Amino acid sequence: MSEDNDKTSYDSDSSKPDKMFTLKKWNSVAMWSWDVECEICAICRVQVMDACLRCQAESKKDIQSKDGACVVVWGECNHSFHHCCMSLWVKQNNRCPLCQQEWSIQRLSS
Amino acid sequence: MSLKPRRILFDEVWGCLKTTVEKVITLRAVKKDKWNDSFNDVYSICVAYPEPLADRLYTETKLFLENHVKSQLDDFGVYMMEVNDTDNSQNQLLHKYYSAWKNYSEGLGFLNSLYSYLNQQHIKKQKVSEAEILYGNGGHLSVAQEQMEIGELGLDIWRIFMIQNLGDILVKQILQGIERDRVESNLSSKDIETLNGVIHSFVMVQDYKKKGNLKLYENMFEGKMLEASGEYFKSQASKLLQTCSVSQYMQEVIRILDEENIRAHKFMHISSIQKLKKECEDRMITDHKYFLYSECKDMVSNDKRDDLKNLYTLLKPIVDGLKELIQFLLEQIKNEGTESVMNLKGENIHIQFVENMLQVHQKYENLISETFKNDPLFLSALDKACASVINSKLCDGKTACRSAELVAKYHDSLLKKSKSTESEIETKLTKSITIFKYIEDKDVYQKFYSRMLAKRLIHDQSVNMELEEVMINKLKQACGYEFTNKLHRMYTDVGISMDLNNKFNQHLKNQNNELHINLSIKILQAGAWPLGPQTAIPFAVPQEFEKPIRDFETFYNLKFSGRKLSWLHHLCHGELKVSLAKKSYLITMQTYQMAMLLLFENCDTLSCKDIKDVLQLNNNENFQKHLQSLIDSKLLTVDTEKIEESSIVSFNLDFSNKRTKFKITASLQKESPQQEVEQTHTQVDEDRKLYLQAAIVRIMKSRKVLKHNALIQEILSQSKVSFAPSIPMIKKCIESLIDKQYIERTANSSDEYSYVA
Numbered sequence: 001m002s003e004d005n006d007k008t009s010y011d012s013d014s015s016k017p018d019k020m021f022t023l024k025k026w027n028s029v030a031m032w033s034w035d036v037e038c039e040i041c042a043i044c045r046v047q048v049m050d051a052c053l054r055c056q057a058e059s060k061k062d063i064q065s066k067d068g069a070c071v072v073v074w075g076e077c078n079h080s081f082h083h084c085c086m087s088l089w090v091k092q093n094n095r096c097p098l099c100q101q102e103w104s105i106q107r108l109s110s
Numbered sequence: 111m112s113l114k115p116r117r118i119l120f121d122e123v124w125g126c127l128k129t130t131v132e133k134v135i136t137l138r139a140v141k142k143d144k145w146n147d148s149f150n151d152v153y154s155i156c157v158a159y160p161e162p163l164a165d166r167l168y169t170e171t172k173l174f175l176e177n178h179v180k181s182q183l184d185d186f187g188v189y190m191m192e193v194n195d196t197d198n199s200q201n202q203l204l205h206k207y208y209s210a211w212k213n214y215s216e217g218l219g220f221l222n223s224l225y226s227y228l229n230q231q232h233i234k235k236q237k238v239s240e241a242e243i244l245y246g247n248g249g250h251l252s253v254a255q256e257q258m259e260i261g262e263l264g265l266d267i268w269r270i271f272m273i274q275n276l277g278d279i280l281v282k283q284i285l286q287g288i289e290r291d292r293v294e295s296n297l298s299s300k301d302i303e304t305l306n307g308v309i310h311s312f313v314m315v316q317d318y319k320k321k322g323n324l325k326l327y328e329n330m331f332e333g334k335m336l337e338a339s340g341e342y343f344k345s346q347a348s349k350l351l352q353t354c355s356v357s358q359y360m361q362e363v364i365r366i367l368d369e370e371n372i373r374a375h376k377f378m379h380i381s382s383i384q385k386l387k388k389e390c391e392d393r394m395i396t397d398h399k400y401f402l403y404s405e406c407k408d409m410v411s412n413d414k415r416d417d418l419k420n421l422y423t424l425l426k427p428i429v430d431g432l433k434e435l436i437q438f439l440l441e442q443i444k445n446e447g448t449e450s451v452m453n454l455k456g457e458n459i460h461i462q463f464v465e466n467m468l469q470v471h472q473k474y475e476n477l478i479s480e481t482f483k484n485d486p487l488f489l490s491a492l493d494k495a496c497a498s499v500i501n502s503k504l505c506d507g508k509t510a511c512r513s514a515e516l517v518a519k520y521h522d523s524l525l526k527k528s529k530s531t532e533s534e535i536e537t538k539l540t541k542s543i544t545i546f547k548y549i550e551d552k553d554v555y556q557k558f559y560s561r562m563l564a565k566r567l568i569h570d571q572s573v574n575m576e577l578e579e580v581m582i583n584k585l586k587q588a589c590g591y592e593f594t595n596k597l598h599r600m601y602t603d604v605g606i607s608m609d610l611n612n613k614f615n616q617h618l619k620n621q622n623n624e625l626h627i628n629l630s631i632k633i634l635q636a637g638a639w640p641l642g643p644q645t646a647i648p649f650a651v652p653q654e655f656e657k658p659i660r661d662f663e664t665f666y667n668l669k670f671s672g673r674k675l676s677w678l679h680h681l682c683h684g685e686l687k688v689s690l691a692k693k694s695y696l697i698t699m700q701t702y703q704m705a706m707l708l709l710f711e712n713c714d715t716l717s718c719k720d721i722k723d724v725l726q727l728n729n730n731e732n733f734q735k736h737l738q739s740l741i742d743s744k745l746l747t748v749d750t751e752k753i754e755e756s757s758i759v760s761f762n763l764d765f766s767n768k769r770t771k772f773k774i775t776a777s778l779q780k781e782s783p784q785q786e787v788e789q790t791h792t793q794v795d796e797d798r799k800l801y802l803q804a805a806i807v808r809i810m811k812s813r814k815v816l817k818h819n820a821l822i823q824e825i826l827s828q829s830k831v832s833f834a835p836s837i838p839m840i841k842k843c844i845e846s847l848i849d850k851q852y853i854e855r856t857a858n859s860s861d862e863y864s865y866v867a
């Protein structure tokens with residue numbers, strides 16, 4: 001601020017020693033994705049952001065099925081997978097495929 | 111009178127009956143009671159006691175009729191001897207025969223009624239074997255073998271005694287009559303009636319037969335008639351060929367076909383109409399089809415629609431007649447299409463490409479509808495030709511086919527803000543779908559389209575959102591849901607974002623939290639948007655942006671769970687108010703540029719290194735690009751020619767611009783177009799693999815077990831909508847699914863797969 005005062009002839013500007021730069025408008029863009037450690041589902045090897053391979057195969061004829069069908073699941077171990085993939089997996093083996101801890105669901109995506 | 115059978119004297123009764131029969135067959139008047147008596151006579155003979163005399167009656171009646179017809183025939187003797195070429199005698203013979211036939215057949219009808227009792231009760235309908243009745247078999251039918259109804263018997267007697275004797279000479283004269291009708295067309299209506307009557311007598315005389323009733327007509331008359339007509343057509347054709355152009359020849363042939371059709375209806379049995387037409391076509395069209403083809407090219411290139419219409423009319427009924435014309439048209443459309451889109455130059459190649467191609471398509475579509483009756487064969491040739499032009503790798507002399515890209519660009523240019531009205535735009539979009547449908551690699555189009563759509567949506571460049579949706583729906587209609595899935599998700603993201611912004615503003619208000627900037631945030635879902643690899647460039651966000659970001663993220667996490675946001679600063683822009691001594695300016699620029707300028711709030715000069723360090727902009731290219739744009743706009747100055755780490759950058763306090771509101775058009779994502787195109791193609795390849803894998807899983811899930819070749823066929827037919835995959839690519843995808851244990855090879859066969867549940 002102090003340096004500014006020296007250079008700018010602020011007497012011409014009637015207002016208080018205003019800031020020279022003011023942000024008026026901001027059009028920003030953000031991308032959302034699942035908050036996951038690994039972006040690829042270790043079970044089906046498809047990005048968790050996309051529907052799993054089986055769901056993609058089925059959704060072919062679906063009309064505008066909100067992508068809600070194939071959600072993401074987080075375990076207590078914080079590993080995450082497609083919920084579809086994990087549901088099939090736990091039928092055979094109730095452990096996380098990545099860390100071998102006992103699988104228990106922490107949360108589902110929304 | 112009594113109906114009781116009684117003893118009768120045959121000769122007496124028959125003698126009486128015969129006088130009536132004689133009158134009836136010659137159409138002389140018979141008194142009512144006389145007729146009734148005779149009717150009873152037939153009855154009493156048939157039921158006579160002690161034995162019925164029906165057979166005898168039959169024999170006598172037959173004999174009577176034979177004698178009657180024979181005596182008629184004798185009357186023709188004179189004419190037969192005298193037959194020569196004078197019209198008169200010819201007519202005389204035909205007229206005489208016709209009137210004799212007319213009387214006889216009418217009288218025979220009455221006679222048949224008179225003999226009703228005999229016909230119905232006595233004559234057991236005996237199957238008349240074909241062989242015995244055949245024309246030419248000749249001779250008498252013995253009563254023992256065969257009895258017919260009296261009407262039929264009479265006709266048969268006419269055939270045997272009259273037609274067999276007179277037939278050849280009658281036919282000869284009929285043919286002369288027809289010839290005269292062709293050449294002089296001056297037959298009197300009496301002549302016409304006679305010809306018709308004589309010809310039809312050949313049919314009527316055997317009309318009672320259930321099978322083969324046209325045999326006599328065909329063998330005796332029709333064959334010769336067709337032969338003579340063929341000769342006539344042949345000579346007509348060669349006469350015309352000497353003087354006529356193709357155009358005139360066609361008109362003549364159409365006229366002749368027309369006349370022959372009328373002629374056939376005028377004289378002949380209905381079964382001959384088609385045959386005569388065919389004979390005429392064979393002699394006048396098929397035999398000279400190369401003559402007709404010879405001017406195809408001229409007709410098409412000079413748009414001689416009447417000639418083309420005639421050509422179509424003539425060739426349509428000919429076997430394979432249209433083949434050559436269709437092939438020619440196909441080539442013509444191909445050449446014209448190729449010419450119209452080859453060597454396009456300038457800024458608007460995409461517009462020229464689509465609109466030129468549309469013009470060619472419309473021209474020929476119109477031609478086909480107006481001259482070829484929308485014949486499906488021609489329409490499919492049009493499709494073939496257009497598809498071949500549009501998918502040709504040579505269309506602009508480069509190696510890759512650019513049509514998918516060009517059509518997408520065309521759509522982009524329509525959907526971007528412009529001066530056109532909404533309905534103009536929609537009309538153009540609708541028309542262009544015609545061209546779009548011919549693109550083979552629709553997935554390539556989709557990739558380009560989605561990139562352009564992303565830019566329009568992110569930078570608010572769309573004419574309006576309704577049109578965006580209209581277009582997505584058009585594509586969906588053409589290619590199905592899967593094709594537009596991601597496009598639709600992008601479209602809905604924009605709507606959801608608007609909604610989120612409103613809710614966020616409400617949320618801030620509720621908390622009495624004032625941000626003092628006009629904030630608008632677009633939230634895109636990862637995966638749906640084709641934003642390329644440079645998603646997040648590391649960057650220390652200036653504190654001015656920090657608060658809005660933090661506030662929004664808090665709000666967002668309240669609404670959704672398990673989601674994280676990453677800010678795409680290279681896609682953000684804003685308005686910065688720069689207040690200088692003399693004037694204030696409102697400048698639109700990108701986030702990075704704003705961040706750089708904001709550093710000068712507290713100091714006048716900074717080294718490049720300082721700026722980089724504070725903003726943590728490690729990507730040098732990115733840094734240089736944005737700094738350069740600020741220097742170019744004269745807001746900043748630099749003390750060296752080239753920007754280097756040690757260069758000193760100062761804010762230009764003397765900055766001045768006529769306008770107080772302007773935009774720094776920094777090189778917004780300056781990927782070279784060529785790079786972008788290449789990237790797009792690489793991504794298409796990746797997507798194809800994913801698509802194929804999903805298709806394989808889907809197919810295998812429903813079929814469980816499938817042979818390799820059957821699987822390949824299924825995949826090819828399913829992927830047809832968007833692209834034609836290569837076999838090696840499919841094989842790769844199968845292998846990778848085996849690795850991922852979605853499918854496996856069955857134990858007993860190496861070229862069979864089964865689904866792993």
Ligand SMILES: [Zn+2]
Nearest residue numbers: 041044082085
């Ligand atoms: Zn999965």
Ligand SMILES: [Zn+2]
Nearest residue numbers: 052055070084
């Ligand atoms: Zn799923």
Ligand SMILES: [Zn+2]
Nearest residue numbers: 077079096099
């Ligand atoms: Zn785990």
